[in-house]
Amino acid sequence: MGCRGAIIPQKVTIRHNARMTGTNSSSLPIGIFDSGVGGLTVLKAIRETLPHENLVYLGDTARLPYGTKSPESIARYATQATAKLLLHDIKMLVIACNTASAVALEVLQRQMAPLPVLGVVVPGATAAVAARPGGSHLVLATEATVRLGAYRRAIAALDPGARIKEKSCEMLVSLAEEGWTAGHIAESIVQRYLDEAQADGFKADSIILGCTHFPLLRDTISAAAGPSVAVVDSANTTAAVVQQTLRSAGSLSAVKHAGDLTLLATDGISRFARVGGQFLGRALSAEDVHLVDL
Ligand code: DGL
Helix, strand or coil: CCCCCCCCCCCCCCCCCCCCCCHCCCCCCCEEEEECCCHHHHHHHHHCCCCCCEEEEEEEECCCCCCCCCHHHHHHHHHHHHHHHHHHCEEEEEEECCHHHHHHHHHHHHCCCCCEEEHHHHHHHHHHHHHCCCEEEEEEECCCHHHHHHHHHHHHHHCCCCCCEEEEEEHHHHHHHHHHCCCHHHHHHHHHHHHHHHHCCCCCCEEEEECCCCEEEEHHHHHHCCCEEEEEHHHHHHHHHHHHHHHHHHCCCCCCCCCCCCEEEECCCHHHHHHHHHHHCCCCHHHHECCCCC
């Protein structure tokens, strides 16, 4: 059933709903998806920046990880997740997954226009370049994100003088999913990745957490990297771009009460709640999460 040629498979059709292009979209939710719970770090930042917005989050836990899959599979998953979120009448789509952003952002932007579609790679690159202009950036990401060179291109476009090294760190996804984000096991795995990345003499001024799971390991990564290294992620910059985009479209929520949060997962809602609570910074129960099929 693999797709040949085109990255977005023709079999998966996305139907635009009528309200997508309507003018009174302020009360509609923002749709956010990730391969699992990692994108909740982005959701958290969006919620802090825009507390009155309704949010629908989809974690494709049945097919996690995306980072080791082929671009064709990742694109198919991203398209199916988008189609599911469209059923919620979303006014904007945030791809809160670096791997899916690296593979599918441009195609989804084209397919979904005029619905705004935002990824997390450019916001992450923007944060790093702002923190260390003209600096050396070490990007920690999944295999697929590294293979596609998404951060390398994004940083080079923003700051041609920057030096960039990309390192895939699949084991960090597992550590974050397991909740082992501190202690000697996490420390020695992080140290090994940093040593490997800098074995050729590359000296990072910034480390980009180029995977939505890695902010959970921020303290461990910062401690291993040392105080002179800026450790940045996409979450806050993405939230700021979401705010700007909705403001310029006149689509910011007009209500004064807290927005609704709907959580969807494609498998393991108890695990999603248990691990997701750590990403979100507050306890979740399985009743907070709806099981869906794509
Ligand atoms: N969410 C993915 C990312 O940000 C990491 C986990 C995965 O491989 O699915 O790249």
